[in-house]
Amino acid sequence: MDKKNIPMHWKILIGMSLGVFLGLALAQFEWGPSFVRDWIKPFGNIFINALKLIAVPLILASLIKGVSDLKDLSNLSKMGFRTVFTFVLTTIVAVCIGLLLVNLIKPGASISEETRLDLLSSYETEASTNISKAVVQQETGPLQGIVDIVPENFMGAAADNRNMLQVIFFALMVGVGLILIPGDTAKPVKEFFDGLNEVILKMIDIIMMAAPVGVFALLATLVIDSPSLDLFAALGMYAFTVILGLLLMIGVYGLMVYFFTRRSPLSFFKGIAPAQLLAFSTSSSAATLPVTMERVTEHLGVPKEVASFVLPVGATINMDGTSLYQAVAAVFIAQAFGLDLSLGTQLGIILTATLASIGSAAVPGAGMVMLVIVLAQAGIPEAGLALIFGIDRPLDMCRTVVNVSGDAAVSSLVAKAVVSSDKLAKAQLEEVQV
Ligand code: ASP
Numbered sequence: 297m298d299k300k301n302i303p304m305h306w307k308i309l310i311g312m313s314l315g316v317f318l319g320l321a322l323a324q325f326e327w328g329p330s331f332v333r334d335w336i337k338p339f340g341n342i343f344i345n346a347l348k349l350i351a352v353p354l355i356l357a358s359l360i361k362g363v364s365d366l367k368d369l370s371n372l373s374k375m376g377f378r379t380v381f382t383f384v385l386t387t388i389v390a391v392c393i394g395l396l397l398v399n400l401i402k403p404g405a406s407i408s409e410e411t412r413l414d415l416l417s418s419y420e421t422e423a424s425t426n427i428s429k430a431v432v433q434q435e436t437g438p439l440q441g442i443v444d445i446v447p448e449n450f451m452g453a454a455a456d457n458r459n460m461l462q463v464i465f466f467a468l469m470v471g472v473g474l475i476l477i478p479g480d481t482a483k484p485v486k487e488f489f490d491g492l493n494e495v496i497l498k499m500i501d502i503i504m505m506a507a508p509v510g511v512f513a514l515l516a517t518l519v520i521d522s523p524s525l526d527l528f529a530a531l532g533m534y535a536f537t538v539i540l541g542l543l544l545m546i547g548v549y550g551l552m553v554y555f556f557t558r559r560s561p562l563s564f565f566k567g568i569a570p571a572q573l574l575a576f577s578t579s580s581s582a583a584t585l586p587v588t589m590e591r592v593t594e595h596l597g598v599p600k601e602v603a604s605f606v607l608p609v610g611a612t613i614n615m616d617g618t619s620l621y622q623a624v625a626a627v628f629i630a631q632a633f634g635l636d637l638s639l640g641t642q643l644g645i646i647l648t649a650t651l652a653s654i655g656s657a658a659v660p661g662a663g664m665v666m667l668v669i670v671l672a673q674a675g676i677p678e679a680g681l682a683l684i685f686g687i688d689r690p691l692d693m694c695r696t697v698v699n700v701s702g703d704a705a706v707s708s709l710v711a712k713a714v715v716s717s718d719k720l721a722k723a724q725l726e727e728v729q730v
Contacts, residue, residue, distance in 0.1 A: 304504065305569035311508030312515050312577060319519025329520045337517040343510025346503045347574075347583040350496055352454050354586050355608045356467050357492040362604035363471025364486050371714075372472070372605075378713055379606050382706045383614040384650070389548060390616035390698075391649045394541045394623035395642055401540075403533035403624075404631020412632055412683065415531075419685035426665050426681055441655065457582055458657050460612045493600075500586045507570070507587075511577040522689070531687045534628045538691050541620045542698045549705040557712040559596070567595035568704045575700040579692045581611040582658035584700050592704050598711040606710050610703030611658045617698030618663035619653035621691060626670045629680030641674050648673045663695060664688050 318336075322328030366372050398404075445461045447453035453462035474482045550561030565572075571588040578584060589607050592598040598606075623645055630637050637645075652666040664681070671678050 304507070305566075305573055307508040308511050308570055308573040308577075311510070311512040312573065315512040315515030316519055318512075319516040322516070323520055332516055332520045336513045338513075340510055340513035340517055343503075343506055343513065344578055344580070344583050346506070347578070347586060348457050348580075350499055350503070350586050351457055351460070351582055352463055353492070354496045354500075354589065355460065355463050355604075356454075357489050357496055358589065358600065358604035359464060359467035359608060360471045360474070360489045361486070361493045362601035363468060364474035364482065364489075365601045366471075367475060369472065369475060372468075372475075375602065375605060375710060375714060378710050379609060379706065380613075382709060383610060383702075386548070386552075386616050386702055386706065387614065387619045387650050387653060388646060390541075390545050390620040390702075391623045391646045393544050393548075394538075394620035394649075395627065395645065397537050397541050397544075398624045398627040398631075399642075401533065401537045402631055403537045404628040404633075406533050407531075407632045407683070415686070416679065416682045419682035420679070422685050423679060423682035426668060426685075458659070460582065460608060460658070464608050464612070496586075497590060500590050504570070504587060504590075507574065511573065514577045518689070531684065534624070534684065535687055535691060537628070538621050538624050539694055541624060542617055542694050545616055545620060545698050546701060549701050553705050553708055556709045559708065564596065564705070564708065565701075567591055568701060571700055571704065572697045575696040576693045579660035579689070579696050580658055581615070581696055581699045581703070584696070585611045585658075588700055588704055592707050596704070596708055598707045599714070602711045602714055603707050606707040607703050610706060611700075613654045614703055614706065615653040615656055615658075615663065615695075615699045616702040617695030618656050618666075619649045620698070621663055621695045622649040622652055622667045622670050625664075625667055625684055626674055626676055629671065629683055630674070630676045632683055633677060633680060635676060637674065637676075645670060645674055658699070660692055660696075661688065663692065 319332065322332055325331075363372060366375070445465050447459065447462035447466065450466055453459045453466060474486060546565075550564065553559050553564045554561055568588065568591045571584055571591045574587050575581060575584045581588075585607060588611070589603055592607065593600050593603045626645055626649070627637060627642070648670045652669050653663065655669075656662040656666045664685075668678050668681065671680065
């Protein structure tokens with residue numbers, strides 16, 4: 297096979313495997329870890345930075361173009377409603393799967409008293425840092441989340457990738473403005489953003505050429521920095537429960553795509569494989585966004601105006617993997633402390649995990665910070681975070697894959713609905729004309 301024809305997901309997989317292999321090999325030498333940190337890790341950082349660099353301009357250009365292409369505000373509100381409705385529904389399904397599994401498997405019951413005390417003391421400091429971060433979030437009023445969506449200064453919003461919702465808000469307003477002003481006046485502005493959008497898509501292609509090297513560096517670093525195998529064994533049942541739940545969620549997406557769009561799940565997952573691998577390697581839906589966008593538009597046939605609306609919003613608020621993990625982690629900690637959670641409390645977890653996942657930033661480790669809120673609401677000791685801290689990164693990698701897959705699945709569903717309703721409207725118009 298010609299080198300050029302190797303599909304991207306294979307190249308990324310090869311990069312990942314070599315990274316793990318090299319990390320394991322170098323860990324055997326005393327100088328290995330510092331060599332990896334000094335000479336390999338920077339390439340991973342450059343790759344992630346390059347992806348993050350284009351996130352804000354991408355959202356801006358593609359969303360403004362996408363919304364202004366809709367031509368009609370009712371199309372936007374229809375799409376918005378469908379998108380948010382499906383996001384919330386899939387998140388609730390994810391939390392329910394998590395709760396069901398953790399209650400059936402009871403991973404917390406198998407943690408011995410000794411291991412529990414060990415883990416609590418090893419990760420005490422890290423856990424309390426997370427708790428204090430979450431307390432800041434908790435202390436704000438109930439409507440603060442909505443207030444935070446509206447930035448007081450565009451430059452301020454665009455200056456921080458964590459402010460994605462603010463950039464989305466601004467882009468939506470510009471798009472709506474473009475629909476409402478006369479076509480002649482809107483034309484040059486639209487053309488500018490169309491052109492900018494094309495340039496950014498090309499930049500994604502260029503950055504993706506470096507993906508195999510980027511993931512190689514990321515994985516080698518991860519292996520060097522990962523905790524001991526003993527920890528994995530102690531928390532094995534917990535990790536198994538989370539991963540099983542995440543796999544079931546992937547199955548749910550396959551079924552959703554099959555039933556609503558008639559696309560085979562295999563071709564759907566093949567289409568988004570590079571985005572999934574990148575989500576796994578970077579643990580960040582935000583960093584993966586440019587690639588998710590490219591894959592669904594170019595390989596799954598999702599129209600650009602749909603993808604440019606659904607995906608940025610999804611990357612920020614639709615985190616099914618995170619919500620599932622939060623439900624499992626909360627009940628696991630309760631089990632480990634010997635607490636019995638009532639049905640009412642578990643129903644409360646459905647609500648808080650849904651909200652906490654919406655509030656989680658699309659960056660590594662964010663889900664764990666927001667988990668504190670779920671624990672607090674359910675009356676589970678927040679110090680329990682220390683129990684799961686050591687194994688959080690690998691689970692973060694897996695839940696990010698689910699977060700990104702969920703966004704892609706919903707974009708296919710919304711695309712199908714939009715295309716069908718367009719066809720219906722055209723047919724009705726033709727009928728009237730006849
Ligand atoms: N890393 C996840 C994401 O970016 C968020 C989380 O920590 O669960 O999608």
